[in-house]
Amino acid sequence: MTEEIAGRDAYARMTTATVSEVGDDGIVLDRTVFYPRGGGQPGDTGTIRWDAGEVTVTDTFRLKGVPVHAIDGTPPPVGTSVTTEIDWQRRYLLMRTHTALHVLSAIIWRDFGAKVTGGNMEPGSARMDFELDSISVEFGRDVEERLNAELAKDHPIRVLFLPRDEALADPDLIRTKVNLLPSTIDPIRIIEIGDIDKQADGGTHVRSTGEVGTVHVVKTESKGKGNKRMRIEL
Ligand SMILES: [Zn+2]
DSSP states (O other): OOEEGGGTOTTOOEEEEEEEEEOSSOEEESEEOOOOOBTTBOOOOEEEEETTEEEEEEEEEEETTEEEEEEESOOOOTTOEEEEEEOHHHHHHHHHHHHHHHHHHHHHHHHHOOOEEEEEEETTEEEEEEOOSOOOHHHHHHHHHHHHHHHHTOOBEEEEEEOHHHHHHOHHHHHTTGGGSOTTOOSEEEEEETTTEEEEOOSOOOSBGGGGOOOEEEEEEEOSTTOEEEEEEO
């Protein structure tokens, strides 16, 4: 079992750890600050250093539930004490981008009654698809205004670990299909943004929406009937 620090503290940038496995796919550590890609958020990059060397981490992903650090270079042997550090600039931009998507989806649901059908993010830019009948440049501008107004309210963001029974009974979480999570997941990690958004989520987010800054809706497009796409940039 790897202790995954990002799950409870998204602001942890570095930690010491011990190498527990080395394979063709990468390195497994007993403890990590690296976020393994998932939920539309890319995996972290960074460095792993030890007395005799250093490698670059090019990606982090989950293999059979365990975070694996893909590396460029010769790995340290199992048992080595290492210091690990994520590329914080990139990760922090991902945290801001990820948080912006939550607020965007909350506004589209609250004000237009449309659910999210998909999404993806890069550091500083993202797309999200909605179950909307139509979309236009004007609509994009309207949403951009609402989004920035909501972000500026500086809503606090909380990470909660709710017992599965409790999460499944919460009407806000039912809307985001919390019941589809594997039954082995208990407690369920919940991200709550002020009083505007609450969902089961494994990703990393900022502490308050004010940290996101200003967001621009840069493109609106139709991807078919009942599926409209919005692209944003920070
Ligand atoms: Zn999230």
